[in-house]
Amino acid sequence: MNDFNKRMEEESRKKFGDRPVVFGDGRLNAEIMLIGEAPGGEEEKQGRPFVGKAGKNLDEFLEIVGLDRGDIYISNVCKLRPFKLSPKTGKPINRAPNREELDFFVPLLHEEIKIVRPKLIVTLGNFALNYVLMDKSVTIGQCHGQLIERDDMKIFPLYHPASVIYDRAKGPVYIEDLHRLKEIL
Numbered sequence: 688m689n690d691f692n693k694r695m696e697e698e699s700r701k702k703f704g705d706r707p708v709v710f711g712d713g714r715l716n717a718e719i720m721l722i723g724e725a726p727g728g729e730e731e732k733q734g735r736p737f738v739g740k741a742g743k744n745l746d747e748f749l750e751i752v753g754l755d756r757g758d759i760y761i762s763n764v765c766k767l768r769p770f771k772l773s774p775k776t777g778k779p780i781n782r783a784p785n786r787e788e789l790d791f792f793v794p795l796l797h798e799e800i801k802i803v804r805p806k807l808i809v810t811l812g813n814f815a816l817n818y819v820l821m822d823k824s825v826t827i828g829q830c831h832g833q834l835i836e837r838d839d840m841k842i843f844p845l846y847h848p849a850s851v852i853y854d855r856a857k858g859p860v861y862i863e864d865l866h867r868l869k870e871i872l
């Protein structure tokens with residue numbers, strides 16, 4: 688993983704300058720790999736995925752499923768914080784990863800999956816689902832909470848924890864999906 692991260696950092700620096708790369712984090716050869724969309728401001732600051740507020744959501748998730756952060760491997764589709772400057776405050780705010788970032792990071796994500804070789808990939812949100820499957824026609828609304836077997840991967844798609852906070856109606860469905868994941872594990 689060190690060689691992989693080093694190469695990713697070097698290539699990212701050539702293309703995107705000194706924007707900090709937030710590497711995947713956790714146990715190598717973990718049986719479960721969690722994949723989110725992209726790091727936010729706090730992740731960029733601390734250099735780890737899913738920390739700060741997103742980390743708190745993740746801890747709740749792990750508690751329900753009965754897992755420890757140390758048992759799993761956590762990563763993102765895009766490893767740089769996608770940001771733009773707020774027209775109101777002039778400060779950086781999050782945006783979705785753009786085409787250039789995706790063209791660069793998606794092949795690396797698939798390399799990373801091959802290195803970790805998890806038994807199960809849990810995707811968080813539509814974005815991670817689409818780019819793990821390499822299929823934009825699949826939506827999280829259709830297949831959350833259902834095990835998908837594709838090529839040699841087993842994928843369990845979940846809503847992104849952040850989207851559950853914004854859309855309270857998804858809460859009970861999300862909890863149900865987490866219990867189903869616990870059964871599968």
Ligand code: URA
Binds near residue numbers: 727
């Ligand atoms: N933090 C991450 O690292 N990834 C997300 O998808 C959201 C917050």
